[in-house]
Amino acid sequence: MQQGITLDEFLEQHSSSLPAGSGEGIRGLLADVAKACIELSELVRRGELAGVLGAAGQENVQGEEQKKLDIIANDVFIALTEGTGRLAGLASEEMDHHYPIPEQYSRGQYLLTFDPLDGSSNIDVNGATGTIFSITEHAKDAAPMDADFLQSGRSQVCAGYCLYSSASMLVLTLGNGVAGFTLDDKKAAFVLTHPNMQVPAATNEFAINAAYSEHWQAPVKQYISECVEGESGPIGKAFNMRWAGSMVGDIHRILCRGGIFMYPLDARMIKSGKQGKLRLLYEANPMGMLIEQAGGLAHTGLVPILDIEPDNLHQRVPVIMGSKEEVERVVGYHAS
Ligand code: P6P
Numbered sequence: 001m002q003q004g005i006t007l008d009e010f011l012e013q014h015s016s017s018l019p020a021g022s023g024e025g026i027r028g029l030l031a032d033v034a035k036a037c038i039e040l041s042e043l044v045r046r047g048e049l050a051g052v053l054g055a056a057g058q059e060n061v062q063g064e065e066q067k068k069l070d071i072i073a074n075d076v077f078i079a080l081t082e083g084t085g086r087l088a089g090l091a092s093e094e095m096d097h098h099y100p101i102p103e104q105y106s107r108g109q110y111l112l113t114f115d116p117l118d119g120s121s122n123i124d125v126n127g128a129t130g131t132i133f134s135i136t137e138h139a140k141d142a143a144p145m146d147a148d149f150l151q152s153g154r155s156q157v158c159a160g161y162c163l164y165s166s167a168s169m170l171v172l173t174l175g176n177g178v179a180g181f182t183l184d185d186k187k188a189a190f191v192l193t194h195p196n197m198q199v200p201a202a203t204n205e206f207a208i209n210a211a212y213s214e215h216w217q218a219p220v221k222q223y224i225s226e227c228v229e230g231e232s233g234p235i236g237k238a239f240n241m242r243w244a245g246s247m248v249g250d251i252h253r254i255l256c257r258g259g260i261f262m263y264p265l266d267a268r269m270i271k272s273g274k275q276g277k278l279r280l281l282y283e284a285n286p287m288g289m290l291i292e293q294a295g296g297l298a299h300t301g302l303v304p305i306l307d308i309e310p311d312n313l314h315q316r317v318p319v320i321m322g323s324k325e326e327v328e329r330v331v332g333y334h335a336s
Contacts (some may be wrong), residue, residue, distance in 0.1 A: 002093075007034055007170065007190040009138040017176045018157075026158060026174070029086045029110055029135065034190055036080045037131055037162035037170055039118070040073050041183055043165040044129060053124050061314055062279075069123050070094055073116030073131065087112055088138035091313055093282055098146050098313070110157070111136045111149055118161070119246020127147065128165040130248025133157065134286040135159070137324050146313055149281065153298075153306030159286035161248045165324065171197065171255065173293040179291040187231040199296035200258035203323035205240045207250045215266035219301065219333035235329075251287050251321075255294055260330070262321040269316075276316040280308060284317050297327035301334040318321045 005013075011027040018026055033064045043050050055068040074094040081087050082101055086108035091098040093115045101107045114133040122129050135158040138144050161170030170190045180194030206227050213224065221284040227239040242259070244250045250261045263278050278284050288298030288305040298305040298321035305317060320330050 003192050003195060005192050006187075006260070007192070008181060009030070010181070010192050011261075014174060014176070018174060025086055025109060026135070026243045027249040028084065029081070029108075029112070030158065030172070032081045032084055032086065033077075033112075033133060034170060036077045037168070038183060038188060038190075039076050039080070040131060040166040041162070041164050043069065043072065043076075044123070045168075047126065060094050062093065065118040066094065067117070067123055069129075070120050072118050077114060077116055084108070089144040089149070090093045090114070091146070091281065092116055093279060093314070098144060098149055100143055107143065109137055109139075110204055111138050111144060111151075113149055113282045115279070118248045118283065119244070122244075122246050122249075126212055128160050128163060128246045128249030130246060130250075130252075130261045132248060132283055132322060133159070134284050134289075142280075146215055147176075148268070149313060153280075153285035153288050156285060156289050157293070161251070161286065161290075163248050163252045165249065165252075169193075169252070171252065171290065173290050174183070175289075175293065177291055178294045180255075194256075197255045198259040199254060199260045199291060199294045199323055201295070201324040202257035203254075203326055204237050204258060205242060205253075205257075205259040206262065207242050207244070207254070207259055207322075209243055210241070212268070212327055215268045216264060219330060219336075220246075220262065220264045220266075220307050222333050223330050226245050240279050247283055247287060254319065254322045255290065260326040261319065262330070265318040274316050276318040278316060278319045280305070280315045280317045281313060282312055284319050284321075287319075288321060291321045295324065296322050297331075299327055299331050301331060 052069045056068045083105045085106040088107045091113045117127045162170045170181045178197040181190035182193040184191045226233045230238040291298045300318040
């Protein structure tokens, strides 16, 4: 697959590997998603000049303060996809329930579940942010209900993200490896630059918010303390730590050079009845598919993330994903 081809040329060359009858639909939907990502990339790049920074003055269904750009990003995705006839419905972090396709538009076969602006707390400090998306099929004629979005990660037809950072990059999988595209502002198009992203099996770089270490459960405490012990510890090598404050930023680094990303279950969450911080449908599942497709592992510590049968749109799960050897080590500590 030669570098430099556009996303649409890539999809045309790949359409033979898509499930029968889905080629044109997926190509069109991904073209719409790419257009939305380009629009968002321009807004993020302009920041204060576009008047998009700062709080929106309201909370989302998660009880989290919404940034103006969280809402704008959600609206951009709806505006660019609801009328194309490709979607049966949308669901996102910013909406309590799914978004039905308005009567005046025809419905398609796909469901788009997305986090419009992941890491939005970074937006006011010019840090990395991104959009994460997951595409599943709606195999019924009737309009979807919330329950139709509750599909395991194994059912995803496509998963990806757009990272808004020094470059804007669209990274996606159709179940046949992971490809990365860099936004060429002059062409206003994503161009293939990373044709076959692979997560190295070994790593010496971990990503976790160490501020919560006193709340971690024993297996995580054991693992991180062994990483910090370095060459004199049981793992026998020195580790480095990175924490982007945006899952898209951390997972992109891991797809580029390896690493293990952890947002584990901790005592604070258990006390408040939560199963984790990150959301299954529009964070853990799409990122888990990308990581597995790139040769890594995506786990809760107890089960593979993609095997989970969701029970609600905004379900949270513990997340441990990245380089195979280190994820296996942490899973082993959970087992013992
Ligand atoms: P903390 C962003 O809000 C997010 O959902 C992920 O993108 C990111 O990895 C994590 O939360 C950051 O959480 O607790 O470090 O602010």
